[in-house]
Amino acid sequence: MRPSTLPILLKDQKILLIGGGNVALQKAKVLSENDIDFTIVSKEFKPEILETTEKIICKPFKLKDIGDFRIVIDATGDPKTAKKLVKYRKKHPILLNVVDVPALCDFYFMALTKNRPLQIAVSSNGASPTAAKFFRDECERLIPEDITAYLEEKQRQRDQGIIDVPLTQKELLIKKSKVYLVGCGLGDPELLTIKAYKTIQSVDVVLYDHLISQEIMDIVPETTLKVSVGKQKGFHSKSQEEINELIIRYAREGKSVARLKSGDPFVYGRGAEEMEDILREGIESEVIPGISSSISGCSMAGIPITARGYASGFTVVSAHLRGDRIKLDWVELLSRKDHTVVVLMGITKVGEIVEEAARLGIESSKKCAIVSNASRPNQRVVTATLDTLEEKAVDMERPAILVFGDVVEYRKVFGLEKTILQ
Numbered sequence: 001m002r003p004s005t006l007p008i009l010l011k012d013q014k015i016l017l018i019g020g021g022n023v024a025l026q027k028a029k030v031l032s033e034n035d036i037d038f039t040i041v042s043k044e045f046k047p048e049i050l051e052t053t054e055k056i057i058c059k060p061f062k063l064k065d066i067g068d069f070r071i072v073i074d075a076t077g078d079p080k081t082a083k084k085l086v087k088y089r090k091k092h093p094i095l096l097n098v099v100d101v102p103a104l105c106d107f108y109f110m111a112l113t114k115n116r117p118l119q120i121a122v123s124s125n126g127a128s129p130t131a132a133k134f135f136r137d138e139c140e141r142l143i144p145e146d147i148t149a150y151l152e153e154k155q156r157q158r159d160q161g162i163i164d165v166p167l168t169q170k171e172l173l174i175k176k177s178k179v180y181l182v183g184c185g186l187g188d189p190e191l192l193t194i195k196a197y198k199t200i201q202s203v204d205v206v207l208y209d210h211l212i213s214q215e216i217m218d219i220v221p222e223t224t225l226k227v228s229v230g231k232q233k234g235f236h237s238k239s240q241e242e243i244n245e246l247i248i249r250y251a252r253e254g255k256s257v258a259r260l261k262s263g264d265p266f267v268y269g270r271g272a273e274e275m276e277d278i279l280r281e282g283i284e285s286e287v288i289p290g291i292s293s294s295i296s297g298c299s300m301a302g303i304p305i306t307a308r309g310y311a312s313g314f315t316v317v318s319a320h321l322r323g324d325r326i327k328l329d330w331v332e333l334l335s336r337k338d339h340t341v342v343v344l345m346g347i348t349k350v351g352e353i354v355e356e357a358a359r360l361g362i363e364s365s366k367k368c369a370i371v372s373n374a375s376r377p378n379q380r381v382v383t384a385t386l387d388t389l390e391e392k393a394v395d396m397e398r399p400a401i402l403v404f405g406d407v408v409e410y411r412k413v414f415g416l417e418k419t420i421l422q
Helices: 022-033 047-051 079-089 129-140 147-159 165-176 194-202 240-252 271-280 293-300 331-335 347-359 406-413
Strands: 015-018 038-042 056-058 071-074 095-098 178-183 205-208 225-228 256-261 285-288 313-318 339-344 367-372 380-385 400-404
Touching: 015 022, 022 038, 022 047, 071 079, 079 095, 147 165, 165 240, 178 194, 178 240, 178 271, 194 256, 194 285, 205 240, 240 256, 240 271, 256 271, 271 285, 293 339, 293 367, 293 400, 331 339, 331 347, 347 400, 367 406, 380 406, 400 406
Parallel strands: 015 038, 015 071, 038 056, 071 095, 178 256, 178 285, 205 225, 205 256, 313 339
Antiparallel strands: 339 400, 367 380, 367 400
8 A cells, every 4th residue: 555644844843752772772863963852751771872962851751741742752662651652642732653663653764864955865654764774875875965065055046036947957967977087907807996896887987998908898887888988099089188078078967977097097197187177167076096007017027116136216207298299308217227117108119219228328238128918818028128129019019018127137036037138
């Protein structure tokens, strides 16, 4: 049978809570957390109840204690007390709730979200408080944290006679949305952070490019909208500006969006550019860090980026600038002793790197390694010197990093190759 209930909000409630045990404590916490004024009466109390209100009457309950209270909650669990209250209700204008006995209740407690201008109450009409709380929590996640300030501003506008429904609807869609820049690390899904994994599985839209491994794409739910933005050298199906516009467009539709970034979003991944546009639009956003190939790519190849006696520091650089321009002002770092240089996006610029190193007088015997597809099933590592680097790089797949320095020797120490300079 369909319940004939009417959810309402009562102003200036005057509530009497009867009982001092666990059930009463639960109701007292609900009332206290929602800033609802109440008085509690019982001969004995659990100590925690004393923290919920200062209005405590320590005595056995009598019907005369009801006085001018208009809402009475029986949390005693005592059938005799409930029977007395039901009889009293017939002659007095009170609303009665006998906890866990729906048939005797004039009203049910709803599962409430946080007490703020926008509050959601969920009721199962007494059938299952657990179900009500479950969906209350789901609703809670829909409410933006800054909703109080937003509604206060809307109240000021309403007081001034400003009511713009279409604009408010657009604003609420943006408030409902959230953009995540998700660091997807090296490509092995087991190296994702727990937060990255959960986010990928929960958003409405995923934007990805060719650097995101198929293994990671396989954990994206089938129901999620997957948008390829295809930023690949020589095949730029989407410019950075177009990608930014796509992110914002989906966010304006009220969707949660994950922009999947290889490695870490803020390590040569243009994540800062995307974040700048997102913030400019007032869209909520979050960066989820990921493992950067600049360090972990070395680890996967058995190359410690620093090691006593080999390297006491390291530098991470990019050989690629916007517009496919090359960046070589870092090459002089190769002359440093006890130092490791990791180069991202440099595999297609090896010829220019070797030529610049020669021009600067850097020894051609400088040790280096190429790590391709780090952590993935098709990972490949070759070692070389500056003299042989260009030859060794010819058939190495991207994504790949270049590692320069004596730490490359550690592959031999770890027994990962018979000859350090292949």
